[in-house]
Each structure stands twice: as structure tokens, then as C-alpha cells.
Amino acid sequence: MRTINAIFKREFFGYFRSPVAYVFLIVFLIASVGLTWFVGQFFSANDASLNRFFIFMPWVFLFLIPAVGMRLWAEEKRSGTWELLLTLPVTTIEAVLGKFLAGWTFITLAILLTLTMPITVGYLGNPDWGPILSGYLGTILMAGAFLSICSLTSALTKNQVISFVLSVIICLILVFLGWSVFNNLLTSINIPVWLIDALSNFSFITHFDPMTKGLITIADLIFYLSLIIFSLLLNVLALERSF
Amino acid sequence: MIEAENLVKNFGSICAVDNISFQVKKGDILGFLGPNGAGKSTTMKMLTGFLPPTSGTARIGNNDIQKEPLAAKRLFGYLPENGPLYQEMTVLEILNFIAEMRDAYTTNKKNEVIEHVVETCKLRDVRNQSIETLSKGFRQRVSFAQAILHDPPCLIMDEPTDGLDPNQKKQVRNLIASMAEEKSIILSTHILEEVESICNRVIIIDKGKILIDEKPEEMRQRHPHYNAVEIKLGNTKLAEIKEEIQSIPEVKEIQINGDDILIIPKGGKDIINIIFDVTLKNNWSLANIEKAPVLMDEIFGDLTQN
Ligand SMILES: Nc1ncnc2c1ncn2[C@@H]1O[C@H](COP(=O)(O)OP(=O)(O)O)[C@@H](O)[C@H]1O
Numbered sequence A: 001m002r003t004i005n006a007i008f009k010r011e012f013f014g015y016f017r018s019p020v021a022y023v024f025l026i027v028f029l030i031a032s033v034g035l036t037w038f039v040g041q042f043f044s045a046n047d048a049s050l051n052r053f054f055i056f057m058p059w060v061f062l063f064l065i066p067a068v069g070m071r072l073w074a075e076e077k078r079s080g081t082w083e084l085l086l087t088l089p090v091t092t093i094e095a096v097l098g099k100f101l102a103g104w105t106f107i108t109l110a111i112l113l114t115l116t117m118p119i120t121v122g123y124l125g126n127p128d129w130g131p132i133l134s135g136y137l138g139t140i141l142m143a144g145a146f147l148s149i150c151s152l153t154s155a156l157t158k159n160q161v162i163s164f165v166l167s168v169i170i171c172l173i174l175v176f177l178g179w180s181v182f183n184n185l186l187t188s189i190n191i192p193v194w195l196i197d198a199l200s201n202f203s204f205i206t207h208f209d210p211m212t213k214g215l216i217t218i219a220d221l222i223f224y225l226s227l228i229i230f231s232l233l234l235n236v237l238a239l240e241r242s243f
Numbered sequence B: 001m002i003e004a005e006n007l008v009k010n011f012g013s014i015c016a017v018d019n020i021s022f023q024v025k026k027g028d029i030l031g032f033l034g035p036n037g038a039g040k041s042t043t044m045k046m047l048t049g050f051l052p053p054t055s056g057t058a059r060i061g062n063n064d065i066q067k068e069p070l071a072a073k074r075l076f077g078y079l080p081e082n083g084p085l086y087q088e089m090t091v092l093e094i095l096n097f098i099a100e101m102r103d104a105y106t107t108n109k110k111n112e113v114i115e116h117v118v119e120t121c122k123l124r125d126v127r128n129q130s131i132e133t134l135s136k137g138f139r140q141r142v143s144f145a146q147a148i149l150h151d152p153p154c155l156i157m158d159e160p161t162d163g164l165d166p167n168q169k170k171q172v173r174n175l176i177a178s179m180a181e182e183k184s185i186i187l188s189t190h191i192l193e194e195v196e197s198i199c200n201r202v203i204i205i206d207k208g209k210i211l212i213d214e215k216p217e218e219m220r221q222r223h224p225h226y227n228a229v230e231i232k233l234g235n236t237k238l239a240e241i242k243e244e245i246q247s248i249p250e251v252k253e254i255q256i257n258g259d260d261i262l263i264i265p266k267g268g269k270d271i272i273n274i275i276f277d278v279t280l281k282n283n284w285s286l287a288n289i290e291k292a293p294v295l296m297d298e299i300f301g302d303l304t305q306n
């Protein structure tokens, strides 16, 4: 616990030692709010919910979370500091958790900055707060799942660019599998429906949509948590070079 | 105690470390010597648990580094090759981080420990500077400071004086030597004078294998000029002198090079007094007498070339 805490603090405050953190926060805000307003036509829709905000989240995360996650381990490997870190009295699991939780907290902070959206909605209309709360829960969980994949890919290389590209590809697949446009495409080329359904079960979107509508199911929670645990375990194995 | 038992590391088809065994006991400063690519760093990475060995065991104070890594890791400080550090952190931030990782110090105790190591490694003036703004010498000192912060019984250092200027090298060596008594220390280097000046044991490795494991003095004895005596005489009756010296039973060989006469003893015996007496007895006007320099580089070269 003590070591997780020490690593967490170092990593979390590390984000703010460089301007990259502030750039990220601003880009994230502009992207998520901008998409909602201009592409999602937030105002003209006259809809007192955040559906038009949440719907863009997987797409914003697709690029911004790999940008946060790519340095987690790749940078340590490039500079050699992972040798310093992993020869301290700490287990690899603790080190992976400490860094992952720091990244997750940082992204959660970015997500919480968008609370200006529901506050605006609450000011202008009379929204149903349930779906907004569950939507935020889903957003944070999904962010964790994205980040766990980025943490894994960044442990596979010392090159941040490779790490970024790898994680975008994996996350892209996990988003696409449940994207209705993609599923319709699959249907049109005669892929059996049962297979499409099975595939879409692995998608972020499939397990995120219900939460933006106020529906929290155990299955969705388990999906995100098990994806996080699975990625982080592979992450540990990658660092210990036991495969 | 630091212990390596039949350590082997293969990288694909490359055998970087080939069945290495040794022990470093309390009070030992072991110089781990070898040309580049000999396998020094790889061995240290296995000792510290950073790399799993292909086979064999490393132990720190009787804890198997693979089976009981936490217990083992508490007992050593490690200075990895090139002293990697988090560039954007300040000296104090790094030491604070290491202290938190190392032990559940109370805040007071933690500050005391950090204060002490800042003092020992002369980091006071740069303590609030970030690593990226420091010179190589200071960075190396910070790396050294983080390794000794918890006053560990074992110290493992990979080229601790690499990249330092001669003055800084001397400071670091003095620091290491001053801690020697209560610790087991292993340091790798490719600088021979380092071994001569602080180590009380030397292992030479090449191509992953141990060539010799002995005291620096024993290593010196491998040199063909060990205990040889160089004299310079004022007179020129060289033939006579040569004959006289050759008749001394302890002398194996005599080489004359202009004014300089090099006398090599049989079996590395110390003959400087005998030679001195002979010069006095014969009334040769002795201009200079000294032991011939034993260049460890030459021994090292001989050992690692074939
Ligand atoms: N990660 C690695 N992958 C492949 N080969 C390696 C790796 N690390 C070291 N080697 C090889 O192992 C040998 C020993 O390297 P090293 O232990 O770094 O030597 P030294 O520290 O004595 O200079 C070298 O031939 C080096 O190329």
C-alpha cells in the first residue's frame, strides 16, 4: 500500500511537472464539449440530457487516452528508470497499479472538468439526473479500460509512438465491434447475426450505452473491471519478461 | 552477503553470462572488471532481480532474489549503469520518493535520512534543482545518494565513477572506501586504477566467464615485472655490472636499455634490498633505484585477449 501510494503520488504530480498535462486537459475539454455542441447540435436538439455528450466519449478517448497512457512505461524504459523503480522493494503489481491509478485519476480529473455540461443543462432545463450520474460512472470506467490497454502496450516498447499506435489500434477494434454503423456494415455482407452479437459483446460501446441511459448492470461493470484486471496482469508479465 | 551461484543468462543465442559464481562478504569491496560487453551489467541485473536468470541463483543476505524479492531488495542499494533518474524531478523530490519506497519512515526520520545523505554526497547546493539541469557529476552523485539512502548492508554499483572527472572519481571512491567496513560491496568498472585504489578483491570476467577471482595484490603478481627493480647508474662498465647482478641467485633476468637497468626477480621475490646492497658493495654510483611499475592494464590485456 505504501509503495503504491508513493508511486501514485510521483506519477500523478509528474503530469503537472510538464505543460503536457495542461495541454491535455484543455484539448480534452475542447474536444468533448466542442463535439457535443457543434457535431451533436446540443442546443438545437432541445434535449435536457447528456446523451449527445456521452456518445462522443469513446471517440475522444480513442486518441486522448493513448496520449496519456503511452508514456506510462515506455518512458521509464527509454530513460532506464524502470531499472531503478523495479529494483526497489516493490512488487511489479504494485508498481503497475500505482502508475495506472495515477493515470486514471488524472483522466478522471479531466472528465470531472466537463461537469460544466450537466451544470449548464441543469441551469437551462430540468434533466433527469440518474442517467447523467450513471453516464459519468460509465465514462470513468470506460476511461479506465482504455487506459489499462495503453498501460499494457506502453510496457511492450520503449518507443512512445509505437506504444501510442498500438493502443489506438487495439482500442479502435474494441470501439468498432459495438458501433452500430460497423455492425450494419457486417450485416450487409452477410455475417451471421449471432457472430456480430458475440463480437459486439467485447466492445466498449456495447457496455457503455446502457449506462448513458441510466442502466447500470452487473455485466457491464464486470466487463470493464475484468478488462482492466486482464490488461494489467499482462502488463505485469510484460515487465517481468516472463513470456 | 551477496551471492551468485551458477548464474547463466542467454539472450537468444547470445550467452551474456556463462555460469558465474562468487560471494561478497561483509568488508569486501569486490571490483568486477571486464571489457565492454563482458557481462558485468547483465550479472548485476540478475543480482538485483531486474532480470530473471536463465538458470542459477542470486542471493542477498540469504534471500533468493527470485523467491523472496522484497526481503532481498530491502538489503541492498543499487546504482544501475548510467545512473538513470527521473529527469523532471528535483534532487530532494527523488530522494523523498526513494525514502518513501524504501521504508515507512516517520516524517522526521525521513527528513533526517535525506538530510544525512544530502550532506554525505555534497548535494546541498543543488537539492532543489531538477535532474535535467544537473551536470553528469552531480547526477551520478544523486544516483549514489539514492543507493545509500537507507544505509544498506549490501551495495551493488554498475560503473559508479563512469563519466566523472578525475577529482569527482576520487571523491566517489573515497566515499565508497569509507563505507567498506560494515558493508558488502560490488562495483563494476573497466578502470584498473579503481580496483587498485579501493577494492580488496577483484574478479575479471570476459565473454560471460570468470577468468580470475583474487586479491588485487595477487593479480599484480601475474605481471612479468612484478617486484622487478629499475636502477640507474652513473658509471658505464655495463658488462661488468651485468655479470655481477646476474650472479645474484634471486635474479632471473636483466634487461639493459640505455642507462636504465631492469632487474627481474625469480618467482616475483622482493629483491630491492639485495640490489641496493650490491650497488653499495661495488661502489657503483647509484643515481636512482625503484620498483618497476606494474601496469594492471597489461595483465588485463593479456588475460582478456585470448
Ligand atoms: N537485452 C539484451 N538483449 C540482447 N543482448 C543483450 C542484452 N543486454 C545485454 N546483451 C548482450 O550481452 C552481453 C553482455 O552485456 P553487458 O552485461 O551489458 O556487458 P558489460 O556491462 O560488461 O559491458 C553483450 O554482448 C550485450 O550485447
Ligand SMILES: [Mg+2]
Residues within 6 Å of the ligand: B037, B040, B041, B042, B081
Ligand atoms: Mg555495462
